Amino acid sequence: MSATFLGMPGNFPKNAAKAVxxxxxxYNLRKATHTIRGKRANVVGELPDWQELRAAGKAIKDxxxxxxxxxxxxxEEAVTRAGGTVHWARDAAEANAIxxxxxxxxxxxEVVKVKSMATQEIELNQALAEQGITAYETDLAELIVQxxxxxxxxxxxxxxxxxxxxxxxxxxxKMPKVPPHLTDDPPxxxxxxxxxxxxxxLKSKVAISGANFxxxxxxxxxxxxxxxxxxxxxxxxxxxxxxxxxxxxxPSWRDLEVFLQLLPRSSTGERMNPYTSMWTGAVEGQDFxxxxxxxxxxxxxxxxxxxxxxxxxxxxxxxxxxxxYERAGGHAYGSVYPGPIGAILTPxxxxxxSDLDASLPFASSLCGACYEVCPVxxxxxxxxxxxxxxxxxxxxxxxGMKVAGWILNDHERLAKAQRAASRLRGLIxxxxxxxxxxxxxxxxxxxxxxxxxxxxxERNERA
Amino acid sequence: MRVALFITCVNDTLFPGTGRAVVSxxxxxxxxxxxxxxxxxxxxxxVNTGYREExxxxxxxxxxxxxGYDAVVAPSGSCAAMVREQYPKLARPGSRGAAxxxxxxxxxxxxxxxxxxxxKVEDVGAYFPHRVTYHPTCHSLRGLHLGDRPTRLLxxxxxxxxxxxxxxxxxCGFGGTFAVKNPAVSAAMGADKTRNILDTGAxxxxxxxxxxxxxxxxxxxxxxxxxxxxxxxxxLASTEEAQ
Numbered sequence: 001m002s003a004t005f006l007g008m009p010g011n012f013p014k015n016a017a018k019a020v021x022x023x024x025x026x027y028n029l030r031k032a033t034h035t036i037r038g039k040r041a042n043v044v045g046e047l048p049d050w051q052e053l054r055a056a057g058k059a060i061k062d063x064x065x066x067x068x069x070x071x072x073x074x075x076e077e078a079v080t081r082a083g084g085t086v087h088w089a090r091d092a093a094e095a096n097a098i099x100x101x102x103x104x105x106x107x108x109x110e111v112v113k114v115k116s117m118a119t120q121e122i123e124l125n126q127a128l129a130e131q132g133i134t135a136y137e138t139d140l141a142e143l144i145v146q147x148x149x150x151x152x153x154x155x156x157x158x159x160x161x162x163x164x165x166x167x168x169x170x171x172x173x174k175m176p177k178v179p180p181h182l183t184d185d186p187p188x189x190x191x192x193x194x195x196x197x198x199x200x201x202l203k204s205k206v207a208i209s210g211a212n213f214x215x216x217x218x219x220x221x222x223x224x225x226x227x228x229x230x231x232x233x234x235x236x237x238x239x240x241x242x243x244x245x246x247x248x249x250x251p252s253w254r255d256l257e258v259f260l261q262l263l264p265r266s267s268t269g270e271r272m273n274p275y276t277s278m279w280t281g282a283v284e285g286q287d288f289x290x291x292x293x294x295x296x297x298x299x300x301x302x303x304x305x306x307x308x309x310x311x312x313x314x315x316x317x318x319x320x321x322x323x324x325y326e327r328a329g330g331h332a333y334g335s336v337y338p339g340p341i342g343a344i345l346t347p348x349x350x351x352x353x354s355d356l357d358a359s360l361p362f363a364s365s366l367c368g369a370c371y372e373v374c375p376v377x378x379x380x381x382x383x384x385x386x387x388x389x390x391x392x393x394x395x396x397x398x399x400g401m402k403v404a405g406w407i408l409n410d411h412e413r414l415a416k417a418q419r420a421a422s423r424l425r426g427l428i429x430x431x432x433x434x435x436x437x438x439x440x441x442x443x444x445x446x447x448x449x450x451x452x453x454x455x456x457x458e459r460n461e462r463a
Numbered sequence: 464m465r466v467a468l469f470i471t472c473v474n475d476t477l478f479p480g481t482g483r484a485v486v487s488x489x490x491x492x493x494x495x496x497x498x499x500x501x502x503x504x505x506x507x508x509x510v511n512t513g514y515r516e517e518x519x520x521x522x523x524x525x526x527x528x529x530x531g532y533d534a535v536v537a538p539s540g541s542c543a544a545m546v547r548e549q550y551p552k553l554a555r556p557g558s559r560g561a562a563x564x565x566x567x568x569x570x571x572x573x574x575x576x577x578x579x580x581x582x583k584v585e586d587v588g589a590y591f592p593h594r595v596t597y598h599p600t601c602h603s604l605r606g607l608h609l610g611d612r613p614t615r616l617l618x619x620x621x622x623x624x625x626x627x628x629x630x631x632x633x634x635c636g637f638g639g640t641f642a643v644k645n646p647a648v649s650a651a652m653g654a655d656k657t658r659n660i661l662d663t664g665a666x667x668x669x670x671x672x673x674x675x676x677x678x679x680x681x682x683x684x685x686x687x688x689x690x691x692x693x694x695x696x697x698x699l700a701s702t703e704e705a706q
Contacts, residue, residue: 012645013645013646013647013648016647016648017646017647017648020647020648020650020651021647026651323633323636323652324645324648327647327648327651327652328648361513362640362641362644362645363645364638364641365634365636365637365638365639365641365649365652366601366638366641367601367605367633367634367638368601368602368604368605368606369601369605369632369633369634371605372605382552385510385511385513385549387513388511388512388513389513389514389515390513391513393513393514401514401517402517404508404509404517405509405520405521408472408503408504408506408521409503409517409520409521410503411500411501411502411503414472414475414476414503414504418475418476421476435643436643438642438643438644438646439642439643439681441650442646442650442653442654442681442685443650443653443678443682443684443685444680444681444684444685445681446477446478446677446680446681448476448477449477449478449479449480451479452476452479453470453474453475453479453482453483453498454470454475454498454500456479456483457482457486457498457500458500
């Protein structure tokens, strides 16, 4: 059973400091993010209208979010008309109870899952386990994470932090019937996983999925994937339960076209993903349930600046260009949503009462690379800065910033402070105490000059 | 042309040489420069760390100090981006503050923008016989979209050999208070940046932001690499006579 993010200790700086010292992790992350970054840049560069597509993606999502109530009802009607059943879940507990109830009603104790971040967000696997139901992940990377009793570390590539020899060890140890001579050759690893999963698909009567998009006018759900495991999962079982965040909605079938271009290019760096599965309501021989998940999304929608995070289509382009994610890895964020998008989405969905969640808006150097690549133009730096204003601050920091603000608000006070610093410059130690030690641990301090610019100007120009 | 200098609090306090270089460069190009003495700080540190109220106060002060000028030149991509990009988000639409910002913000230029877009000069008559690599700081790159303006200016400096910096568009890890709030990640980013700089074999690392240079320079100095950091203004102000 894969681990849970709930009650994750620490805060971002502490978690990241540990990750930074893991050279294997640093190497794996650097290699993976740089490879996919390059691929994305190439395929995005091919499209002369990328900026227009991006603007269209943003506009469609904004329009949908502004009219979310209306489109959700339209979706419910369409799904119901097509023979599906729609359930509404206010929070994680409600969603988990609905899913557990649906699985129990089938009499099954095992379910297969196709990658769904929403179910990870609500810790569905743990909730099902408590009811005696075992959930098996079928996405390859997700399977690696689950077998390794690990946390996902990336939105698209949850096992990005693992290299192939680590994966071989996990398979040998945890996968029943794995060939003992298994090598760490990627095709050999993929084949082992394929055989393992094939057995599961053929046995399973219940599947749980997420969705990349839901189309309000037709009631269609859409999953984009690379491996085909998703399609097996969606089509073979007798009961399909999809747990989807309410923000995944698009008004019309036509709108999908924009996102079928934006998502694969931004996420896997491909022109088109290998498998696009779409289903509308219940197909023959299959019982279909859609669980619409709020879990804090309505609150995010109410925030004027923060609501743009709900445009996110989970492509992970922001993770792959983020210099902070590249060094810290996904686990440091303590959430199923890591990287820049996680730094704005998680504290909005969960609030900032824990040390970890309060540290997330500060897990960025505000370099802006995430905003530049975001296919739906989420101004992540803007939201980070806005959340920082709402985050709790340590008393010492508040006092320091107040004093700094007081000095900087008046040029005469600033001049006096500069002269004082200049007089005392011989006394400043090479290693500073307190929070400033963070600076002098790895960097030399700049020398304080004898004379500030303003004093030089005064001496030369006004004399 | 009469130009107001916004030297920025970091330059004023820690890097006055950059301010002096801006003065000598712009005078050499025929500008009449003024340093409005009441200026202090753009408020970026406060706003970006979550102290919006203090930041707004500093922004108001900035707009008052620079209200009457035709052009304001700042030797900092980061502070210029703060005024141009972030100020408009600080005031309520339709308020007096918003009007004051709309009035001042478009007149604020980063140095290389001012030279190329306003003065229309690419060769400032500088001489600097050294191997130099250029780091386009994040706010210059993605906030102001300076593009190749700084390197166009550097290419016209006599004697200067400009060498490309691998991974130049990646953040150096300074990020204002990020450097002390997330020291491990900041140091790791700084170390990678430093390695790329050393790979170029350059004697000097140049940028249009002294705050990033303070972080990178502090790392280079702690590692005793011998590579110097210099603000763009200081290289552009160098002349044969001054060498």
